[in-house]
Amino acid sequence: MSTLLEVSGVSVTFxxxxxxxxLTFQIGPAEMRAVIGPNGAGKTTFMDIITGKTKxxxxxxxxxxxSVSLLSMSESQIAQAGIGRKFQRPTVFEDQSVRxxxxxxxRNKRGPLAVLRFRAGQADHQKVADLAEEIGLQNALNRKAGELSHGQKQWLEIGMLLAQDPQLLLVDEPAAGMTPAEREHTTDILVAAAKSRAVVVVEHDMEFVRRLNxxxxxxxxxxxxAEGSLDHVTNNDKVIEVYLGR
Incomplete structure (x- = not known):
């Protein structure tokens, strides 16, 4: 299988x-990966390095x-190259509608001047409708984002990232603060997204990770x-010792 992202021998000291x-890590072009570990394991720093926030x-x-080096690129260049990141807290435009x-x-796919001149065409409206269906907000297109539940805001932000068509999506603790039904729907969104792009999910909720399969x-x-299936890593003595507890 070809490799989309390869991290090799990376170290950073604060x-x-x-x-x-x-640290060494690889992911293919249409692959789902869960990253777990105790607090302070380096999960956020790992994502900061991939997105150019930390060198x-x-x-x-x-x-x-x-095999272009991301280390020579700025955060905005990395985003334009096809890497999208979703932080733990949803950041949406609360006073604007879902649509x-x-x-x-x-619009973010266009340059600054193009954005000023941008007029949505039929293809743009169709893309928005398709995205809304993909994230399960097709019946909320005219609602203000600020009126959505926490889970729905998370889905909207995932939709906003998918609108930019990234090849790699980094998602930080998407299940936090969600109801069981919202968690299940979030799993479905991410699994569907991973059919056409790489998705890395940092998560603590083991049931959520299990559902990602x-x-x-x-x-x-x-x-x-350790690396492998969830059953493989959760039966690893070192993982039990440092993360799961006896």
Whole structure:
């Protein structure tokens, strides 16, 4: 299988603390991956490095068929190259409708001047309708985003990222604060998204991870401690010791 993203031998130190320690990670072009680990394992720093927010001290981060180095690119260049990130707290335009939020996200694919001149065409309206259906908000297109439940706001933000058609989607703890029904729907959205792009989900909720039914990477002290199916990693003695507890 070809590799979309390859992180190799990456280390980063903050004030003498090694947040990431010789980390190696690979993901293919249409693959779902869950990343788990205790607090302080380096999960957020790992995503910060991929998106250009943090530059490592050592190692390589290579992207796409041509193995372009992400380390020489700015955060905005990395986003334009096809990497989207969803933070834990949803950030949507609360005073705008669901439709307007999705339409604004579509505009982000254009340059600043093009955005000013942008007039939504039939194809744009169809894309927004398709996205709304994909995230389960087709009946809420005219509602203000601020009126949505926490879970619905999370779905809207995922939709806004999907509007930009990223090749890799990084999602931070999507299940936090959701009802069981919302968690189930979120699983469906992410599993569907991973059919056509790579999706990395950082999560603590083991039931949520189980439903994703994907390969799991366990981080500990900035390194990969174990990798494989959820059953494989949760039966690993080291993982039990440092993360799951006896």
């Amino acid at each position: 004030d003498g603390f090694k947040a990431i320690n010789n 490592p001290d050592d190692g390589h981060v290579l992207w796409g068929d041509k 307007e939020n999705l339409m604004l996200a579509l 994907c390969k799991v990477t366990v981080l500990h002290e900035g390194s990969v401690l």
